[in-house]
Amino acid sequence: MTTDTDLRHLVETKIESECVFDGKLLHVRRDVVRLPDGTTATREYIVHPGAVLIVAVRADRRLVVERQFRYPLDRVMLEFPAGKRDPGENALISARRELIEEAGYEATTWTPLGRVHTVVSYSTEAIDIFLAEGLSHVGAKLDEGEFLEIDAMSTDEMLAALDRGDITDVKTVAALLMYTRRRGGSSSLAA
Amino acid sequence: MTTDTDLRHLVETKIESECVFDGKLLHVRRDVVRLPDGTTATREYIVHPGAVLIVAVRADRRLVVERQFRYPLDRVMLEFPAGKRDPGENALISARRELIEEAGYEATTWTPLGRVHTVVSYSTEAIDIFLAEGLSHVGAKLDEGEFLEIDAMSTDEMLAALDRGDITDVKTVAALLMYTRRRGGSSSLAA
Numbered sequence: 001m002t003t004d005t006d007l008r009h010l011v012e013t014k015i016e017s018e019c020v021f022d023g024k025l026l027h028v029r030r031d032v033v034r035l036p037d038g039t040t041a042t043r044e045y046i047v048h049p050g051a052v053l054i055v056a057v058r059a060d061r062r063l064v065v066e067r068q069f070r071y072p073l074d075r076v077m078l079e080f081p082a083g084k085r086d087p088g089e090n091a092l093i094s095a096r097r098e099l100i101e102e103a104g105y106e107a108t109t110w111t112p113l114g115r116v117h118t119v120v121s122y123s124t125e126a127i128d129i130f131l132a133e134g135l136s137h138v139g140a141k142l143d144e145g146e147f148l149e150i151d152a153m154s155t156d157e158m159l160a161a162l163d164r165g166d167i168t169d170v171k172t173v174a175a176l177l178m179y180t181r182r183r184g185g186s187s188s189l190a191a
Numbered sequence: 192m193t194t195d196t197d198l199r200h201l202v203e204t205k206i207e208s209e210c211v212f213d214g215k216l217l218h219v220r221r222d223v224v225r226l227p228d229g230t231t232a233t234r235e236y237i238v239h240p241g242a243v244l245i246v247a248v249r250a251d252r253r254l255v256v257e258r259q260f261r262y263p264l265d266r267v268m269l270e271f272p273a274g275k276r277d278p279g280e281n282a283l284i285s286a287r288r289e290l291i292e293e294a295g296y297e298a299t300t301w302t303p304l305g306r307v308h309t310v311v312s313y314s315t316e317a318i319d320i321f322l323a324e325g326l327s328h329v330g331a332k333l334d335e336g337e338f339l340e341i342d343a344m345s346t347d348e349m350l351a352a353l354d355r356g357d358i359t360d361v362k363t364v365a366a367l368l369m370y371t372r373r374r375g376g377s378s379s380l381a382a
Contacts (some may be wrong), residue, residue, distance in 0.1 A: 007267045011259040021212035021219055025235040026313060028212055033262060036338045044216040044262040046237075046313070053254050069201040070311040072236040077311050078196040114353075116361040119309055119316070120261040121269050122217060122237070126304050133294060147227045158211060162305075163372060170307040170318070171243070173365035181354060 012043070022043070048125035053082040053171050055113065055179045056105055056132040062152035063179075064103050064135075065085045065172075069147065072168055078161065082127065090126040099132055101141045103150050103161040110132030113178045118171065129175050131182065155180060203234070211235070216306050221368075239316035243286040244273040244362055246304065246370045249294055253343035254370075255326075260338065268309050269352065270360045273318065282319040290323055290354055290356050291305040292332050299325030304369045309362065322373065346371060 012033040021028035027047045035041055056064040063080070068076045083098035085091060092110060099105050111131040120124045140150070153161070158176055161167045167176075212219035218238045226232055247255040252269070262269045262277040274289035277281060283301060290296050302322040309316045331341070345353070350369055352358045358367075 003338060006258075007258060007340075008291045010267055010340065012260055012262050020214065022221070023211065023221065023235045024233055026219060026237075028214070028217060030214065031262070032322075035336055036260075039336065041336045042215055044264045045329050046217075067198060067201065069198070069203055069227075070308075071203050071234045072313060072315045073308055073317075076201055077308070078310070079241045115266070115358055116358055116364060117264055117359050118259075118361050119314070120264060120270070122263060123310070123325070124263045125310070126359075134313055134350065145226050145230065149201065150196075159372065162369070168306055168308050168317075169311050170309050170361050170365045173307060174361045175369055177364055177368040178353070181350065 011036065012041070013042065016018065041128050046119075046121065046123040046125070048084075048123050049087050049089075050085045050091070051082055051118075051127045052085060052098055053080050053175050054095050054099045054103075054132050055080055055105060055175055056099055056103065056130065056135055057058060057183075058135055058152055060152075063158065064099075064105060065153055065158075066102060067104045067151065068084050069090050069148040077169050078167050078174045080175050082171060092130065095128070095130045095132070100145065101139060102146075103139055104140035105132070106138050107132035107136075107137045111182075113175065113182055116171065116174050118190050128169055129171075129178055131179065202227065205347045206231065208291065215267050231263070235244070235313065236309075237314040239275075239314050240278050241282070241345065242309075242316060242318045243276060243282050243289055244271050244318050244320045244366050245286050245294075246271055246292045246320065246325050246366055247290055247298060247326055248293065248374075249326055249343055250344075252347050254349065255290075255296060256342050256344055256349075257264045257293060258340040268360050271366050273362060275374060282323065286319070286321045286323070292334065293337075293339065295328055295331035296323070296326045297329050297356060298323035298327075302373075304366070304373055311324050315331075318362055320362075320369055322370065 016032040017097040020030045113129040241297040276285040289345040
């Protein structure tokens, strides 16, 4: 592996930055940057407060999943519970809040599994992934206008669904690997 | 698993749609939609032509990776080769093109590994993931203004880097699981 100090010849630096779209959900900036060879280029990207995803393990070892209609894709997606952080909100607080609001569960034990970046080319979004264990069902409190179904699947069922192409949400696929690395949930992840 | 026909009560339908930002890279639409309960809501999302990612396996079984500065995150990321499809371009053609342009490799054998959706809440982007084998090095042809480093890592080195938090690019994490499921690249993915 190359160390960070060896990578300075790849770095782009900001010259100018402006907000070009300030919507209800999306906030887009356009920056002019200096490239490593001294020329300039334009970068457009979403400014995002970050999100959380929860791998919530029930007493029977099944994982809590949601089915939710995703308008940009015009289809119902199978996903781990996840949600956007409120501005400045601590990631663990967001995770506790989202697991109750969306899935209706509280958890006694929370373990960070890592962080992923969802769209490295056009968003600042990072997702903090948590393992939640010791679940108790307290009932969901969905936001107004939020509609979803809660279910639970074993790790092997989720891997089989991935193989069939029935799980395509990338954060859910990544979290499934990170969970299995940590917990050894399957004797072998090879199909 | 619930069948698709059972999920109609989750569906949102388009009422109006307008382009609200038409940039060089990003194209943002804002739609008004009817929710399952008959009320209306706003959806803002990026319209994206789709992308491809290539898991390129060398004769020594090491996987081709790139280090590239990602401006929205202000850091160098470790990723599998990937790139945006040209509008209307067949995904396999895009994958062949990107593997040559970015990494400098041609491949004799191409196998689809599946598809992921990167940001289900605010982009139409799908990434088609390919396995490329039978590599021959022909030299990279980077786009103007594109700067990156090519390296190669074993599956186990990539999994260890994931455990350390050194791989956070979500498409790369997901593709690593999909590759390992297909190829049985590691006797056990559990750490």
